[in-house]
Amino acid sequence: MAARGLLTILLALLVSGTHQATFTFKNNCRYTVWPGTLTGAGSTQLSSTGFKLDSGESSSLVAQPPWSGRFWGRTLCSTTTTNSFKCATGDCASGDIACKGAGAIPPAALIEFTLAINGSNDFYDISLVDGFNLPMSVTPQGGNSSCQSTSCPADVNLMCPPELDVKGPNGEIVACKSACEAFADPKYCCTGSYGSPSTCKPTTYSMIFKKLCPQAYSYAYDDKTSTFTCNGANNYLITFCP
Template sequence: MASSTPSLLFTTTTTLLLVLLLRAPCLSQALTLTLVNNCPFTVWPAIQPNAGHPVLERGGFPLPTLTHRSFPAPDALWSGRVWARTHCSHAHGGRFSCATGDCGGRLECGGLGGAAPATLAQFTIHHGHADFSSYGVSLVDGFNVPMTVTPHEGKGMCPVVGCRADLLATCPPQLQMRSPPGHGPVVACKSGCEAFRTDELCCRNHYNSKETCRASSYSEFFKRACPATFTFAHDSPSLMHECSSPRELKVIFCH
């Protein structure tokens, strides 16, 4: 019996080590969010959590051209949106403001939403037992910069989605947003809702259902250029994807 004890200890120890090694990737894997600025100008990314979720990176920061910023996603569950603010500056008196995507004149949005029009990335990120992430890019609130979401090392439905086209050059005159207003360059392309404020185009009141909220000629402009995006309030939910265990979700501004 004495001679078999070392063998038994070795077997037990080896089994425990194997269990720990097999479990280590699951325990150590943390999802990283990375924001990449490929635009030829500085953008000011903004991050707004959905209700009940924490604010990440204080909600906003400057991101110079050809740089990136990475940070860990919260444990368990997080959902929210990311967008780029553009043409930002400190006006006389020190007040910070952006021509597009502005969040109340704050550099760090702190959970505030942004002004339309702006291209939005939307996320629901799970960790733990239900370890998957869903994501999409929305032009429902209009467009200000090209944007894609790229997952890395995920399993299942993990496509690259978004809008690579620069729609500022082709934006219909009635949707154009200029800065300064009226005579400046086109800095964003409004949605039909933002431009005309009608219930039908905004899918509200009587039009707030899948049966009555329909695509318009304005949403079709966005859909033709960027089919892998949401373009009106009740657009196809199939554009949201469930990607199991991605190591990184990368939001890329411009290409």
């Protein structure tokens, strides 16, 4: 009886410290965006892995913590003559609007989240480690004074070096590769002998991303200025083209 009573108390404490979080996606771009979602291992799958947002539209998903995963925006999407869905940037190669457990094909800007339980902090960031395709921001709503917004509001495509740019069907620049993807060099990828914070440093290319989006990850070990925490937020507003 005593053991059962202790178990009941522990379960009550666990539930009382757990709060669900809503992710609200808003498209402020002048064009349609197809958000993609990828849930990390061990987390409860979200109700959607990909959907369409016309300009000015909003949509929401609810996550039950503990949850981790990432979000991104796909652009210039269409259905081919063989009824396969495909996007010029951020495509997840599922052949459908739903990504079905597949992640974004670089280059794509990512929003990464870890939702905690029992009063711990949530962690979130915007990452350009896999390149850039469109501006985005994260704004916590609710929570304590530690909760801050983070954003990559600049259109990095406008300043993308020619050796990194990705052109769309009409010759326009639609995305900007990371130097790692473009050159597969360990010094850009933070791999091999460059696989630690002491050996992998900012490069000329990563500094272009950092100058335009100082709050976003520009390379793998860009933690100090790019990881954000929040305690108690019940909603995170994710805006494309903030």
